[in-house]
Amino acid sequence: MRKISKAVITRLPRYYRYLDELIQQDVERVSSKELSDMMNVTASQIRQDLNNFGGFGQQGYGYNVKYLYDEIGKLLGLDVTHKMIIVGAGNLGQAIANYGNFRNRGFEITALFDKNKDLIGKKTVNGTEIRDISTIIDYVKNENIEIVALALPKGPATDIAEKLVECGVKAFWNFAHTDLGFSDDIIVENVHLSESLMKLTYRISEKANKNK
């Protein structure tokens, strides 16, 4: 398969979300024009994106919604189960643990880890256990954990991530305010909340300057 651009990969989950909504509305076929109107991207962009993966549709007939949804799901790796743990059982860690949609999409959150003795041994709203951070290395090795979500501050996040890489973890979902800086062999997907908020204020400030 040829190398797919980051922009296309970023759009795939969005296609998946809109196709999911169409399925829920019992829509069976959709044209690139209809998808385009819903999603506010051009129809040619949609065709071009999907052509990266071989097309999925026949010219003039539109796409079979369920088929396209399943195929994009496979591209996104959602046809297999991913075992994930969360490091940091504060509000953010618990928010991630309780987010119902993840479970429906093949993510199995098996435990949270924290150093806070008041939290260790408790369970999140949906019943996931909070474990002692000092037991994480053994746990990750024994339970075959694929993804580690880092919901703790920058310093401890970096330390724990380095230890986890040493024991074989290859993928991090990183909420800490750092880029981690591993080699390309390790997959890191960042959610930098404050950077997202700054993009928002950039646009507020840009608009204010325009209206001056």
Added chain:
Amino acid sequence: MRKISKAVITRLPRYYRYLDELIQQDVERVSSKELSDMMNVTASQIRQDLNNFGGFGQQGYGYNVKYLYDEIGKLLGLDVTHKMIIVGAGNLGQAIANYGNFRNRGFEITALFDKNKDLIGKKTVNGTEIRDISTIIDYVKNENIEIVALALPKGPATDIAEKLVECGVKAFWNFAHTDLGFSDDIIVENVHLSESLMKLTYRISEKANKNK
């Protein structure tokens, strides 16, 4: 000012973060080459990005760290205070409210809103009050709220956002699993957690296919 590309805007908060780290290490000047090594982007990319805003540096002398930090801060609208409320006082809403860095960077979170009677009247860890969602419209009008963070499910998020737009809100930081779909006049910055996670599994799946 000419139109700045989305990619550049996305990189600005990252420059800001790295410059902040340099300030904390008492570094006074930095070359684009040094920044490039730290940030894993090319030096020419950095020069090109900053040239969009007039340059900030003299060829061969590098950048004055504090000056560049302040100037990028102004571009990001961080030289003024932004009043923000959070709708939804669950784990995610409270995680946002308690995130310390926001306050240091000119964001003033004045209240959270929820419909859950068990939460109304309580305060978050850092002392922000949780108010009754039924009072939000008056509050937003009286308190001159600029940004509304939506930390609640898709359906109610869409409803409340529409009402808030009617009473003048122009900027949403949206964590709900929807694009809201307002006109360009309304600024929406999305944080779609599940889409970020799917990008991660895309890369896991891509790597697995490569190694086959």
